[in-house]
Amino acid sequence: MKFYSLIPILLPALAECQAVGKPFGFATGVTGGGSATPAAPSDITQLKSWLADATPRVILINKTFDFRGSEGTTTGQVCQDNVTGLCPGGSSAGQSSITTTCDTTRGKWISGSWDTAGRTQMKVASNKSIIGVGSSGIIMGKGLALTGGVSNIIIQNVWFTNINPQYVWGGDGILLSGCDKVWIDHCKFSLMGRQFLVSGFDAAGHVTISNNEFDGVTSWSSSCNGDHYWVMLFAGALDYYTLAGNWIHHFSGRSPHIGTTVDVSTIWMHAYNNLWENGGGHSFDIDKNTYMLIEANQFTSALQPITPASSTNGGHIFDVPSSSNTGTCSSYLGRNCVVNGFSSSGSWTSFTDTSVLSQFQGLKSYLGTPAAASSVSASVKANAGIGKISQTSVTTTKTTTKATTAATTTSTSKTTTKATTTTAGNPATQTLYGQCGGIGWTGPTVCASGSTCTFGNDYYSQCLA
Ligand SMILES: *[C@@H]1O[C@H](CO)[C@@H](O)[C@H](O)[C@H]1NC(C)=O
Numbered sequence: 001m002k003f004y005s006l007i008p009i010l011l012p013a014l015a016e017c018q019a020v021g022k023p024f025g026f027a028t029g030v031t032g033g034g035s036a037t038p039a040a041p042s043d044i045t046q047l048k049s050w051l052a053d054a055t056p057r058v059i060l061i062n063k064t065f066d067f068r069g070s071e072g073t074t075t076g077q078v079c080q081d082n083v084t085g086l087c088p089g090g091s092s093a094g095q096s097s098i099t100t101t102c103d104t105t106r107g108k109w110i111s112g113s114w115d116t117a118g119r120t121q122m123k124v125a126s127n128k129s130i131i132g133v134g135s136s137g138i139i140m141g142k143g144l145a146l147t148g149g150v151s152n153i154i155i156q157n158v159w160f161t162n163i164n165p166q167y168v169w170g171g172d173g174i175l176l177s178g179c180d181k182v183w184i185d186h187c188k189f190s191l192m193g194r195q196f197l198v199s200g201f202d203a204a205g206h207v208t209i210s211n212n213e214f215d216g217v218t219s220w221s222s223s224c225n226g227d228h229y230w231v232m233l234f235a236g237a238l239d240y241y242t243l244a245g246n247w248i249h250h251f252s253g254r255s256p257h258i259g260t261t262v263d264v265s266t267i268w269m270h271a272y273n274n275l276w277e278n279g280g281g282h283s284f285d286i287d288k289n290t291y292m293l294i295e296a297n298q299f300t301s302a303l304q305p306i307t308p309a310s311s312t313n314g315g316h317i318f319d320v321p322s323s324s325n326t327g328t329c330s331s332y333l334g335r336n337c338v339v340n341g342f343s344s345s346g347s348w349t350s351f352t353d354t355s356v357l358s359q360f361q362g363l364k365s366y367l368g369t370p371a372a373a374s375s376v377s378a379s380v381k382a383n384a385g386i387g388k389i390s391q392t393s394v395t396t397t398k399t400t401t402k403a404t405t406a407a408t409t410t411s412t413s414k415t416t417t418k419a420t421t422t423t424a425g426n427p428a429t430q431t432l433y434g435q436c437g438g439i440g441w442t443g444p445t446v447c448a449s450g451s452t453c454t455f456g457n458d459y460y461s462q463c464l465a
């Protein structure tokens with residue numbers, strides 16, 4: 001008779017770091033670099049080449065890749081506008097523009113100097129996952145360009161920052177122009193000269209922008225109030241955006257601007273469960289050729305949730321102005337829409353264009369299910385940005401089987417245990433101690449990483465660690 005005792009010996013955990021969670025909304029089905037073995041580039045040169053080559057890759061960003069200085073410094077004239085550049089009476093400095101023309105009736109040329117690398121972005125080829133590790137993944141001084149017909153790209157848990165923030169046209173974060181199937185998730189954007197995210201006039205295709213932090217705090221603001229003006233600008237030929245679970249704070253404009261007067265453009269956007277907070281300018285600025293479904297967002301201390309021009313530009317908008325409009329959605333979408341929430345914010349404008357709902361009826365499979373606006377502030381702040389996802393780690397357990405009698409053999413086997421990932425597609429997760437269930441509860445039912453939804457009574461379940 002043989003007796004075996006199993007003695008598991010835990011070896012140090014390896015961070016495997018494929019993308020966490022599943023892309024949802026318009027990026028549903030995006031796989032990026034798929035099952036390619038994750039690898040970390042050693043320096044900025046290798047990062048640049050891995051992003052652009054033809055190999056499907058899972059590129060780990062496990063440190064700061066700082067491009068500043070890598071292409072030198074450029075000095076030249078910049079245009080300083082009397083108002084947006086000089087900022088008389090403003091609470092922060094303004095931005096001057098790197099440009100070839102300057103209207104000297106309202107400004108003047110001054111000398112400037114900027115980091116050359118920031119003005120051009122790195123090309124990203126198809127079939128790539130770009131994944132930050134923990135909270136250490138930072139790309140500084142240079143953005144990404146998804147152009148020329150690339151597709152199937154995941155960018156997750158990476159902080160893009162420090163791209164000539166003092167100058168308009170100093171550089172963009174991510175350019176989406178001539179691409180399709182893109183998932184930008186749990187990233188952070190801050191301190192850039194121009195747009196955090198921008199489309200060109202070529203199609204951006206199917207894009208989900210989820211759980212990101214757009215941090216507009218800056219010392220150089222075109223609105224002279226310490227808030228970043230150029231957050232998101234979308235004007236592509238044929239663009240489908242899911243904008244969900246993002247935290248957009250200290251913004252002053254284009255947060256986002258959607259649409260263009262260029263007639264070739266058509267843009268659909270489902271914006272839900274985002275938090276706009278502490279903004280000294282506008283959130284939505286909607287132009288023509290757009291179909292906008294805006295529901296279950298929260299605006300807190302947001303000066304102007306939607307621009308007056310959005311009413312006259314000709315865009316198609318359904319923004320659930322009150323609870324009496326929620327039921328309008330059911331015959332199109334098979335569910336009610338969800339009202340937006342406001343606290344210490346400017347007024348919302350009523351838009352009930354049902355052509356938006358007809359459009360989204362045909363795109364129903366791409367629509368996420370929004371949680372109530374009242375749950376958004378806490379869940380977004382707990383979940384948006386870098387270092388918030390629980391990445392897959394592979395723990396190799398060496399199970400040694402020891403024989404208890406001299407006559408038996410000893411064998412060794414290896415068991416691989418995969419930790420489960422906890423970030424689901426739906427951005428609305430409840431924070432620790434928040435409500436996650438109960439009769440009548442319509443808020444998030446998924447708890448933030450590290451906590452579990454625990455039954456209290458029929459009317460109340462709570463996220464507990
Ligand atoms: C990043 O990952 C690579 C490959 O696993 C490793 O060699 C390197 O030491 C890591 N860098 C940091 C800063 O952790």
Ligand SMILES: *[C@@H]1O[C@H](CO)[C@@H](O)[C@H](O)[C@H]1NC(C)=O
Pocket residue numbers: 082104105106107108
């Ligand atoms: C703006 O500044 C320029 C150059 O200093 C000056 O000539 C112009 O009169 C100013 N315009 C306004 C509108 O203040």
Ligand SMILES: *[C@@H]1O[C@H](CO)[C@@H](O)[C@H](O)[C@H]1NC(C)=O
Pocket residue numbers: 054056126127152
């Ligand atoms: C991306 O991967 C898919 C699936 O493996 C493949 O069919 C496609 O050709 C790849 N795209 C490019 C541009 O390599």
